[in-house]
Amino acid sequence: MSVPVGRSPVMADVARLAGVSHQTVSRVLNGHPNVRAETQARVQSAIEELGYRRNSSARALVTRRTGVIGVVAFDTTHYGPAQTLSGIEHAARADGYxxxxxxxxxxxxxxxxxxxxxxxxxxxxxxxxxxPKRAVVEGLADQPAERPVVAVEGGEAPDLPVVCVDQVGGGYLATRHLLDLGHRTVHHIAGPGDWLEAEGRIAGWRRALEEAGAPVPDPLHGDWRPRSGYRIGAQLAEEREATALFVANDQMALGALRALGEAGVRVPDDVSVIGFDDIPESEFFTPPLTTVAQDFSEVGRRGIGLLIDLLEDPTDTVPMTPARSVVPARLVTRVSTAPAPA
Amino acid sequence: MSVPVGRSPVMADVARLAGVSHQTVSRVLNGHPNVRAETQARVQSAIEELGYRRNSSARALVTRRTGVIGVVAFDTTHYGPAQTLSGIEHAARADGYxxxxxxxxxxxxxxxxxxxxxxxxxxxxxxxxxxPKRAVVEGLADQPAERPVVAVEGGEAPDLPVVCVDQVGGGYLATRHLLDLGHRTVHHIAGPGDWLEAEGRIAGWRRALEEAGAPVPDPLHGDWRPRSGYRIGAQLAEEREATALFVANDQMALGALRALGEAGVRVPDDVSVIGFDDIPESEFFTPPLTTVAQDFSEVGRRGIGLLIDLLEDPTDTVPMTPARSVVPARLVTRVSTAPAPA
DNA sequence: CTGAAAGCGCTTACAG
DNA sequence: CTGAAAGCGCTTACAG
Structure with a gap:
């Protein structure tokens, strides 16, 4: 009545031990109704006694469902993607994927x-x-799409279900904050040109400036890394023109802060600086950085939610306008921003 | 001669189109010898024409191999785990897992x-x-182990194949560097007590001090986050005793740097500070941080290598002493460390 | 409420 | 070099 050594127990083993057919074991496992309570209990204890675990391949073969979601992520030293991935993972597991x-x-x-x-x-x-890049999102939309795809964390994209943080709103928030502090205009260290996040933040920054009738300086493009912020920061320090600086991420802001410090420019007394992301370090920069926080976990959660809706939608009709979900950004005020120098 | 709509092509469809049996298709797919070149070509083009993709569940069912490696990772805002995961992923994919x-x-x-x-x-x-924690590694070793497990990134652990960075060596390197600079002793802001990495760094630090006959102050435990480094840094600044400080990670070092700065303690003139991890930001701290770099990607690579050896080992014998692989740590000298004040 | 039958799409011996 | 047969371990109608 036991299982041969060297082989994992299969459904038939459980059935034999419980004195039922393997179909009944299957019913218990799948929570079907129409199983006598007493039978169910017998099956359950047989399952436990044998340490039986259903063969997922066999199941997937017949149900045509693997329960697996594919994630394409990016190997960056950035804070956001890791957080997003984690949000995706938790949400997926909660739903059994x-x-x-x-x-x-x-x-x-x-x-x-x-x-x-x-x-x-x-x-x-x-x-x-x-x-995160326009070309990628567009490539995605072009694909034949045998299976549902949800894009996440870039900016808004056409023709594809998308979840993202409101980059435009975040850029607007940051710039507005500086203008409200009395700065005449706001300079911008932007991300690389083809990144949707960079584009969105530029758009928000520009809108805030235009709305206020402020001059719109050329955005200066970095590569997201601290060193590029340092380089551009040094350049701005030399020009001595900017009093307010919106940097498209905290890492570049860190570099800029350092360049300004080395040039004897005081932050926030001479120049106000605001970042984007609210990485854990930013609170301890010199000085503590005012920045825009993104709720990456929420993005991950919503992304999974959207995809699962698509997977489990019984109607199977593709809506004319793909679903889209935008998570608001949030201003985190710390020490690096202050009223414009007199 | 084509596939019914609404169903993905199966091997039999390919076989029909190529005018062979489905076994021959299988042989081509699996690269078996003993297939005529001409037959193989016919099959290949049938595969392409239909866009056929082998059903992984059916295959796994019969081969008893899923080709899937399970990874248990941690949701941290830390740099290391994300890098390690990335290293694991690339190595796994390179080997077809x-x-x-x-x-x-x-x-x-x-x-x-x-x-x-x-x-x-x-x-x-x-x-x-x-x-990364002792309790976890021990729990792992206790498990019945139906399938191979490789532990990664903690410290060395008994009874389990392990890949880790040489934390003891790293702690030693950091401390030795400061002693060589003429400091009488080195204070240590450590990680939380139950973390293997924290333990290893403490051990290396202690060994270097003892070797040099230097006094061994009590290590002060933080929680890896910048705020704890700030708190402990402020305390040390008040005591005015330490001239050299080894901090168990860069994030806490950032907090400590800030606390020292606020207390008017100059780094490195009054106090030298060294961190651990070499996160991308550390080069732009105030001042740029001397630290110990860990090659996380290499850890991931070796972890996968070890696991795949275990999976594919034909002998199937468990060696008496589990495999173990230690990646060296590397000192990165920047500005935050200097000779002891006279 | 439960069982006997069929079949999911592959691979693996076994023939030839 | 290639095909007919069996079987991997499940679920899903279909009977009863």
Whole structure:
């Protein structure tokens, strides 16, 4: 009445031990009604006694559902993607889905479609793609789309279900904050040109300036990394023109802060600086950084929610306008911003 | 000669189109020898024409191999785990494995075994567990171990294959560097008591001090976050005793730097500070931080390598002493350390 | 409420 | 070099 050594127990083993057919075991496992309570109990204890675990491959073969969601993420030293991935993972698990992850070094269309291909080999049911660049999002929309795809964390994108933080609103918030402090205008250290987040933040910054009738200086593009912020910060310090600086992420803000400090420019007395992301370090920068916080976990949660809706939607009709969910950004005021110098 | 609409092509469809049996298609797909070149070409083009993709569940059912590796990771705002995960992912993909990831909020034995249970439902072939706490590693070693497990990124652990950075060596390196600079002793802001990394760094620090016959102050425990470094830094600044400070990670070092700065203690003139991790920000701290770099990607790579060896080892014998791989740490000298004040 | 039958889409011996 | 047969471990109608 026991299982041969060296082989994991299968449903038939449980059935034999419980004195029922394997179909009844299946019913118990799947929570079907129409199983006598007493039978169910017998099956349950047989399952426990044997340490039986259902063979997921066999199940997937017949149900045509693997329960696996493919995630294409990016290998960055950035704070956001890791947080987003974590939000995605928790939400997926809460709904009983598994996550298969591919992380990319380079953010290109080709790399993304290769990653999706790889995941397709594993029969994922749908995809979440962390798609921060315009080209990638557009490449995604072009794809034949055998399975649902949700883009996450870039900016808003056409023709694709998307979850993102309100980058435009965040950029607006940051700039507005500085203008309200009496600054004549706000200079901007932007992210790389093809990043949706960079574009959104520029748009918000520009809108706030235009609304206030303030001059709109050329945005200066960094590469998200501290060093680029340092370089541009040094340049701005030399020009001695800016009194307010909106930097598109906290890492570049850190570099800028350092360059300003080295040039003898006091923050916030001479120049106010605001960042974006609210990384854990930013509170302890010199000085503590005013910044814009993004709720990455919420983005992950909503992304999974959207995808699962798509996967489980019984109607199977593609809506004319894809779903879209925008998470608001939030201003975090600290020490690095102050009223404009007299 | 084509596939009914609404159904993905199966092997039989390819076979029909190529005019062979489905077994021959299988042979081509699996790269078996003994297929005529011409037959192979016909099959290949049928595959392409139909856009056929092998059903992974059916394959796994018969081969008893899913090609999936389960990863238990931690949801931290830390730099290391994300980098490690990325290293794991690249290595796994290079070897044709898939990664199913669970991220944990809390690092407890229970959470880890729950996560492994969840992954077992998906029939993972083995596990990589990022296990930074002693209790977790010990819990892992206790488990019945139906499938191979490799622990990664904690310290060295008994009874379990492990890949980690040489934390003891790193702590030694940091402390030695400060002693060589002429400091009488080195104070230590440590990580939380139950973390293996914290323990290893303390051990290395202690060894260097003892070797040099220097006094060994009590280590002061933070929680890895900047705020705890700030708190302890403020306390040390008040005591005015330390001239050299080894902080167990860069985030706490950032907090300490800030506390010292606020107290009017100059770094490195009055106090030298060294961190651990070499996060991208540390180069732009005030002042740029001397620190100890860990090659997280290498840890991930070796972890996967070890696990795959275990999975593919034909002998199937468990060695008496589990494999163990230690990645060296590396000193990165910047501005925050200097000779002891006269 | 429960069981006997069929079949999901592959791979693996076994013939030839 | 290639095909007919069996079987992996489940779920899903279909009977009863």
């Amino acid at each position: 598994f996550l298969s992850v591919v992380t990319l070094q380079t953010v290109t269309r080709e790399a993304v479609s290769e990653a999706m291909d790889y995941l397709a080999q594993q029969s994922v049911e749908g995809y979440i793609v962390i798609a | 898939f990664l199913s990831v669970v991220t944990l909020q809390t690092v407890t034995r229970e959470a880890v075994s729950e996560a492994m249970d969840y992954l077992a439902q998906q029939s993972v072939e083995g596990y990589i567990v990022i296990a």
